[in-house]
Amino acid sequence: MDSQQFREFGKAAIDFVADFYDNVRDGDVLPSVEPGHLLKKLPENAPEQPEDWQTVFKDFTSTIVPGTTLWHSPQFHGFYPTGTSFPSIIGGLLSDGLGVVGLTWMASPACTELEVVTMNWLGKLFGLPEEFLNCSSGPGGGVIQGSASEATIVCLLAAKDKMTRRLKKLNPDIDEELTKIKFIAYTSDQCNSSVEKAGVLGSMKMRLLKADASGRLRGETLKKAFEEDKAKGLIPCYVVANLGTTGTCAFDPLYELGPVCQEENVWLHVDAAYAGAAFICPEYRDLMKGVEYADSFDVNAHKWLLVNFDCSALWVKDSYDLINAFDVQRIYLDDVKAEVKIPDYRHWQMQLGRRFRALKLWMVLKIYGAEGLRAHIRNQISLAQHFAKLVRADDRFIVEPEPAMGLVCFRLAEGDILTKKLLENLIEKKRIFMVAASCKNRFIIRLVICSQFTNKDDVEVSWKLIKDETDKLIPNDKVHIKSQSIASINHIQNISICEKSK
Incomplete structure (x- = not known):
């Protein structure tokens, strides 16, 4: 590959990355592939003859990309954030270029x-x-x-x-x-x-x-x-x-x-x-x-x-x-x-x-500035608090422990078995990704604000996906009836207490 081909391939790659992030909301978070899918698609031996970059790039988009988890999707809420930004990508490119x-x-x-x-x-x-x-x-x-x-x-x-x-x-x-x-x-x-x-x-x-x-x-x-x-x-x-x-x-x-x-x-x-x-x-x-x-x-x-x-x-x-x-x-x-x-x-x-890892760190610090990074972190914490508020408004859920930073842990009040089933069902549909943890010997689901692209609307989309799947396990009308029954019992108890006090 000469410098002219490098320019052409590089431009195509930059365009791909920019388009990838522009459209990251559109696809499933998890790929629809089975273990070994790439091993079956790719040849057993390295190519003997060189291939042009257009062919290689086509293979990349058709075979590699479909097996990639979208870590930067606004519905990726697993583990913790993995950083990315255009300044950092450029810093990495220049680091590789200097070699x-x-x-x-x-x-x-x-x-x-x-x-x-x-x-x-x-x-x-x-x-x-x-x-x-x-x-x-x-x-x-x-x-x-x-x-x-x-x-x-x-x-x-x-x-x-x-x-x-x-x-x-x-x-x-x-x-x-x-x-x-x-x-x-x-x-x-x-x-x-x-x-x-x-x-x-x-x-x-x-x-x-x-x-x-x-x-x-x-x-x-x-x-x-x-x-x-x-x-x-x-x-x-x-x-x-x-x-x-x-x-x-x-x-x-x-x-x-x-x-x-x-x-x-x-x-x-x-x-x-x-x-x-x-x-x-x-x-x-x-x-x-x-x-x-x-x-x-x-x-x-x-x-x-x-x-x-x-x-x-x-x-x-x-x-x-x-x-x-x-x-x-x-x-x-x-x-x-x-x-x-x-x-x-x-x-x-x-x-x-x-x-030369300092180069991408330098790029990010220079282009975002301290205030830009502070704004990013404060925004993600506020998004986590918004999600926690949505969860707490539904009687079927318990938020525990208290949310910390960009992390909200929650579970179903019905118990560990249904909480685990909820997570399994959500992952199976591939539209949202979260992982489990344990708190006070209870099975909990962790939702972390991970993607830099996540906004308030995305958080509400994630909540709707969770809520809709929960409706299939615990219909909301049953919770409403249950809540009314509890309220009625409390009302009767209060009347009884008042009668006794008289």
Whole structure:
């Protein structure tokens, strides 16, 4: 493909993406395909002869697109938002076009330094303590990881190394390998699966501690777990606090967990993958009270900040904890010794090479501005509140727990079996997508405002789809009769009470 063909193919691709988003409301959210559909359609072997881009593009639209879930449909309400925006897409295109691999500063100075700049911008917008920023006088700083999952395992490994070095300093004769076996990590039983997986990958037992009735991990629970494990000869090493749990978007109180970790020299990592983006709005920053106790803090910019996957923003209070854990030197990686503070990001992550991810973050921050991003988040929260109001107006439903951020959890008052059946029926029709969770041992349905295109009318369309399907399971007239009966009973009881008082 030469540059002229590239221009033609690129223009067609841009037109496709623009049309795709312009018409994203029109199609089913879920594709009408069965497992293995693409395996049957595509040939078993790669083509021997080159094909022209027109043929390839036709194959893309006819075979690939029909099997794609519409993550950015206004009726996609599953999991959490996955960010996208035209500025981010352009940033990704330009990053791919430049084609740099940021092994070291010299490998692409702009790749490293734009990451420093944008991570400082973002950290300040969140209101993080200055010690987490690259521009501080200390060793802290921010780095872009691939995902919150990656950030959690990176910090677990750094915590493991830091605790080993600390114990070795106290007792140079300890057996490092036997000591590491005793390390233990902690998190809430409401954590994301990736947190538990970090323990598996990092060879560290991860205790899932029971959250309170509101889904929060409390300080006294953590302190008790520390005491229990220390009595068994184990060594508390790593704690993951959740600011916005996956199931119900509950917020662990950092101001309780932090002092417990600090007293035992245990690394406190904050997983704020989704909800942390809301901290760019000052009215939500009380939810991260106690963040000064954290050793690391992560937010997925690719969830709620209109940046395409992958772009997970991780800040650490002491970058030397990462460097000490991951520094492996080779002569071909020797770099220019700068007088200014320039991080060598290959020591801040698992992989050696890195893409120019800061470019799409920079594009979004520049084109939307802080106010544009705040408006986006506030709007989605207001849409979630509107949906909750619609649900509460129907006696057949219970909203529980209280809505948080852009998430509303609800269930049918008739019980778990019908709630589960409702979700199954809705997914089968493919017009709306939601996923389940558990709250107080009850089956609940989660509806998240995910798409940047969602408006009030779209929310009401989603509610109508849910309501219409519920009508088939629990006719509304029965609820009306039931409500009248309850009202009549209450009326009779009130008359009886009044008669007695006379």
